[in-house]
Amino acid sequence: MMKHEFPNLRVILHPLIQHKLTQMRDETTNTERFRRFVREVGQMLAYEVTRDLPTELVEVRTPIATFRSPMIAGKQQCLVSILRAGNGMLDGMLELLPAAKVGHIGLYRDPSTLEPVEYYFKVPSDIAERMVIVCDPMLATGNSAVAAINRLKDHGVTSIKLVCLLAAPEGVRAMLERHPDVTVTVAALDEKLNDHGYIVPGLGDAGDRIFGTR
Template sequence: MNNDSLRVIDHPLVQHKLTLMRMRETTTENFRRLLREISQVLAYEVTRDLPTTKVQISTPLTQMSSPLISGKKLCVASILRAGNGMLDGVLDFMPAARVGHIGLYRDPDTLEAVEYYFKMPSDIAERLIVVVDPMLATGHSAIAAISRLKAAGATSIRFVCLLAAPEGVEALQKAHPDVEITTAALDEYLNDHGYIVPGLGDAGDRMFGTR
């Protein structure tokens, strides 16, 4: 595992909220709210090093030179369906970002990702793409999504998740070593069914109440 491209956000408030999400008795409503709140912090962290340029502005009192974001514009790419649970929180933090969707489902036998939908802004080659999906388990979905984005012209991509398994991190780093991974926790391992342990169960089922 390459720790240079992996960032684990250990902020006490993030870890507190994540503990609440892990609890079996947490309701669907609270699970969604907590995911949105953590996603805001993850969005803050993944954009921490965006380039800026100084511009001249007038405040009510005087003129000054002040920074504005420069360089590539932003696009958030949600891996359906669970990625949409993070989307609102990320957009709360960067509301001007464009949004794309990548529809993938995991084959229950092979655990491989199967694509059924892809819709992105036409200018993704000119944007920083922030891919969101709560769980980085086997890594198959993330790898497939990022490969699809690169095939469509994307050149600057970052991946953000709530939880990651070591197996998923290693697989994603091997397939796409240029993609930085930001997560709230690196858990212990994957079980025989491809679930992260200790994890929090199926994030999509828990946020949409379909478990």
């Protein structure tokens, strides 16, 4: 964890996460390796964001004795990917949460206004009863994440966490102003946004680098 001005932000400074993130930032990292790093870091961030899941004691019998041991209790999970780049994090997160349901929200950023435009929305019918983890590699302006979470709250969701690889201060500030109840977990808080709305130093366009379309 690192100190910062945002009470809703958790920056995970685990050495393995930082090592893989550095390789993702490298412009010479090819699509195959970049995709693998996104999946692996997504899995490690899922471990961190679920650290506070409630548990309850259940009775189990080991080969030696019967005793009471903790298992996850409370709301079931739903992973919501902000398309398209969020899909790069899904597989790793589902390896840790195989029973989670999955939703998708399709948003693209208008290049002139930097505002999000929705083109797809599909979530489980019982999503209001679940703890939702929204995944999107980049929290830049924050507009897409804010819009996605607005839609989830419109569907009755009350328990939401956001997981990203990188965040810019502008994006975290937008989330704090619009959704102060949502915890943001990231691998790094970068310096700023440039004039085109990209995170600096960042890692480029995550979707292009995941899917090889750059």
